[in-house]
Amino acid sequence: MRLCLPLIALLIGxxxxxxxLRPYQIEADAITQSLTGKTGVAARGQAIIADRQRGLCLxxxxxxxxxxxxxxxxxPDLREVVGTLSAGQLRLxxxxxxxxxxxxxxxxxxxxxxxxxxxxxxxxxxxxxADEIEDVLAYLLTLQERK
Amino acid sequence: MKRLCVVLALLSSGxxxxxxxxxxxxxxxxxxxxxxxxxxxxxMLWVGGGxxxxxxxxxxxxxxxASCHQDAKQTMKGVAARxxxxxxxxxxxxxxxxxINQCRVRRQKAAAFAFESEALLSLxxxxxxxxxxxxxxxxxxxxxxSYIENGKELYFRRIGQIDINCASCxxxxxxxxxxxxxxxxxxxxxxxxxxxxxxxAGSLQRRMRGCMTGVRAEPYAYGSPEMxxxxxxxxxxxAGLPIETPAVRP
Amino acid sequence: xxxxxxxxxxxxxxxxxxxxxxxxxxxxxMETGHRMGLNGQRIPRxxxxxxxxxxxxxxxxxxxxxxxxxxNPFIAFTTVAVASGTLKFRWVDDHGKVSTTxxxxxxx
Numbered sequence: 001m002r003l004c005l006p007l008i009a010l011l012i013g014x015x016x017x018x019x020x021l022r023p024y025q026i027e028a029d030a031i032t033q034s035l036t037g038k039t040g041v042a043a044r045g046q047a048i049i050a051d052r053q054r055g056l057c058l059x060x061x062x063x064x065x066x067x068x069x070x071x072x073x074x075x076p077d078l079r080e081v082v083g084t085l086s087a088g089q090l091r092l093x094x095x096x097x098x099x100x101x102x103x104x105x106x107x108x109x110x111x112x113x114x115x116x117x118x119x120x121x122x123x124x125x126x127x128x129x130a131d132e133i134e135d136v137l138a139y140l141l142t143l144q145e146r147k
Numbered sequence: 148m149k150r151l152c153v154v155l156a157l158l159s160s161g162x163x164x165x166x167x168x169x170x171x172x173x174x175x176x177x178x179x180x181x182x183x184x185x186x187x188x189x190x191m192l193w194v195g196g197g198x199x200x201x202x203x204x205x206x207x208x209x210x211x212x213a214s215c216h217q218d219a220k221q222t223m224k225g226v227a228a229r230x231x232x233x234x235x236x237x238x239x240x241x242x243x244x245x246x247i248n249q250c251r252v253r254r255q256k257a258a259a260f261a262f263e264s265e266a267l268l269s270l271x272x273x274x275x276x277x278x279x280x281x282x283x284x285x286x287x288x289x290x291x292x293s294y295i296e297n298g299k300e301l302y303f304r305r306i307g308q309i310d311i312n313c314a315s316c317x318x319x320x321x322x323x324x325x326x327x328x329x330x331x332x333x334x335x336x337x338x339x340x341x342x343x344x345x346x347x348a349g350s351l352q353r354r355m356r357g358c359m360t361g362v363r364a365e366p367y368a369y370g371s372p373e374m375x376x377x378x379x380x381x382x383x384x385x386a387g388l389p390i391e392t393p394a395v396r397p
Numbered sequence: 398x399x400x401x402x403x404x405x406x407x408x409x410x411x412x413x414x415x416x417x418x419x420x421x422x423x424x425x426x427m428e429t430g431h432r433m434g435l436n437g438q439r440i441p442r443x444x445x446x447x448x449x450x451x452x453x454x455x456x457x458x459x460x461x462x463x464x465x466x467x468x469n470p471f472i473a474f475t476t477v478a479v480a481s482g483t484l485k486f487r488w489v490d491d492h493g494k495v496s497t498t499x500x501x502x503x504x505x
Contacts, residue, residue, distance in 0.1 A: 058326065059325055067327075072323070074324070074325055105311050115310055116305060116306045117307060119365045127308060186406035186422065346426070346469070
């Protein structure tokens with residue numbers, strides 16, 4: 001894993017563009033605080049992942065979801081990727097994986113700046129909203145408990 | 148035996164056509180069989196329609212393609228294998244569809260065909276079909292270099308909300324599954340293709356626009372310089388692979 | 398394009414009693430009637446619903462088609478080469494539009 005981050009990077013999300021994002025703080029390779037101040041709901045996160053058009057996860061990852069033949073193998077199984085990462089580490093990887101691995105093909109799910117030629121329906125919006133990030137994170141953490 | 152051939156091809160040195168694989172190698176045996184049988188390949192409906200158009204007198208001049216170019220089976224052989232080429236009129240590259248429309252407007256004095264129209268796809272398919280089996284052979288024309296370079300830049304430019312480039316999938320992850328579909332190497336050797344998902348024939352530009360929308364980007368317009376430059380880069384990248392028109396893809 | 402785009406493949410010659418394969422392909426959108434258009438209106442059904450093949454006037458193959466059949470339907474079937482003559486093909490769609498073509502076979 002590549003860790004070329006400053007010890008504490010202060011990042012204010014949401015530039016002047018469109019819908020502003022909630023600010024978050026990166027410490028080492030983690031965002032320890034919830035984006036919403038609340039804990040997400042795992043069942044909702046599971047539903048987001050199951051909906052390919054919303055979560056997008058299953059385009060590349062496999063996981064315990066229906067229609068396994070429609071899942072990708074570009075990235076490891078979700079049950080593997082959660083590994084022993086902390087909630088904060090997983091949150092940063094959902095929010096902006098490129099801060100951990102600039103070459104990752106995985107999109108930054110909570111970012112709306114620094115992008116090129118975004119199509120009109122998606123312009124200025126992150127892929128997932130802050131509460132959706134927390135819901136997905138809550139689901140991913142249940143995969144660790146099951147191990 | 149086939150596997151052995153592939154292994155041998157891989158062993159036999161670097162940057163030749165043998166280390167590239169056409170999209171046909173990434174499709175199911177059923178789809179491959181459909182492409183291989185000219186009487187089952189639905190793309191042949193467009194080839195047949197194109198042959199009729201080739202011989203149809205149109206425009207103010209009342210001339211057909213055949214009036215000047217005679218028998219396409221002779222005169223159009225190899226054309227699709229080298230396009231896009233540098234156009235002396237526009238002083239920039241032109242692709243096969245662009246050339247067909249240029250001929251219609253300038254020579255036949257007829258209206259240009261719309262992009263993705265049945266007529267333009269049919270004539271393109273008929274002309275490209277005459278090069279079937281011939282290796283992609285881009286012209287060695289230094290006037291094209293800067294445009295190929297631009298096409299390459301576009302290929303490697305991250306775009307859209309998903310923020311990835313063409314290479315993210317088609318160079319780095321060919322052979323892996325994206326949502327259950329095998330990612331091919333993006334060699335445009337069979338266009339216009341018959342795509343089962345479309346239930347129709349379609350152009351390379353339509354296919355690229357599909358990918359661009361997929362990464363949630365604003366697709367480049369049909370016929371735009373960006374599209375032509377991307378076509379140019381992809382054909383240079385596919386050099387040596389045989390033309391398959393009309394290819395069948397999922 | 399004026400002419401309907403049709404392709405049929407019938408062997409030019411066959412031995413008497415031989416089983417021959419016939420392949421047909423016709424361009425048709427085969428609109429299922431289940432899809433919505435951009436305006437949210439249902440796109441009306443428009444499919445080929447009947448295909449027939451006659452061999453010297455006798456019906457040798459027929460099929461009723463339904464919306465699950467994909468666009469540009471490909472139909473292949475076999476028949477026994479009984480005599481030299483003509484095979485006639487006929488497709489009928491929901492608008493009653495009839496498309497036809499024919500092919501000759503020489504039986505020796």
